[in-house]
Amino acid sequence: MxxxxxxxxxxxxxxxxxxxxxxRNPDSTxxxxxxxxxxxxxxxxxxLEDLLYQADPRNATTMLPRWEAFLGLPxxxxxxxxxxxxxxxxxxxxLLEEGGQSRAYFINLAELLGEPGVTITxxxxxxxNSPCDALLSGPDxxxxxxxxxxxxxxxxxxxxxxxxxxxxxxIYTPSPIECAFNERKxxxxxxxxxxxx
Numbered sequence: 001m002x003x004x005x006x007x008x009x010x011x012x013x014x015x016x017x018x019x020x021x022x023x024r025n026p027d028s029t030x031x032x033x034x035x036x037x038x039x040x041x042x043x044x045x046x047x048l049e050d051l052l053y054q055a056d057p058r059n060a061t062t063m064l065p066r067w068e069a070f071l072g073l074p075x076x077x078x079x080x081x082x083x084x085x086x087x088x089x090x091x092x093x094x095l096l097e098e099g100g101q102s103r104a105y106f107i108n109l110a111e112l113l114g115e116p117g118v119t120i121t122x123x124x125x126x127x128x129n130s131p132c133d134a135l136l137s138g139p140d141x142x143x144x145x146x147x148x149x150x151x152x153x154x155x156x157x158x159x160x161x162x163x164x165x166x167x168x169x170x171i172y173t174p175s176p177i178e179c180a181f182n183e184r185k186x187x188x189x190x191x192x193x194x195x196x197x
Contacts, residue, residue: 003045008038057091067091077179086176089114101186106147109184110177117150118177121194143189149175153195 012034016022023030054063057071064087067073071094074080078090093112099105103120110118123141124130153172178193185191 003042005035005038005042008041008045009035012038012041057095058088060088060091064088064091067095071095077176077183086114090176099184106181106184109180110147110149113176113180115149115175115177119148119150121146121148145189145191147177147181147191147193149177149193149195151195 009031013024013031016024025031051063054060057064057067060067061084064084068087068091071091073087073090073094074082078087082090089112093109096112097109103122106120107118110116122145125139125142153170153174155171155173157171159167159169172195175193175195181191181193
């Protein structure tokens, strides 16, 4: 809604009773006082419009700290110091999250956290009735599942002769879904992550 200072001034002047004592002359003291009041009303209107815009955490800037406090952010999966866009995405995801244990829930959670295209692989025990190209999985794998992330990990560093003996075979910056999935996975299951690409 676009309202100008002139529109607010005209509205205030329209409320004045008729007569010479309540002049509408642009150089009069009354017009200057009404202009100052109109400026305050315009500022309040713009602030309220911005507040309405920031009612959605995806748009929030000045209201983002309040959204984060309301939603319990930052937490261990959304650490402090993230970019504004990442903080907005985390707040929006937390606001919409309903919880669940299905494959669709985790795929949707990945999309909300900025990882579209994630797929889930659940493992079945290999039996004599399994297809020949099935994975060789045992009974313990029934409670294991894999999140397939369709890109290479960020900051990937493979173990080499300059690495410390205690370094992992590969070091990378994990996707934000790793922490979120581990925190929300069914308690009796294990999840691991496969980056492809």
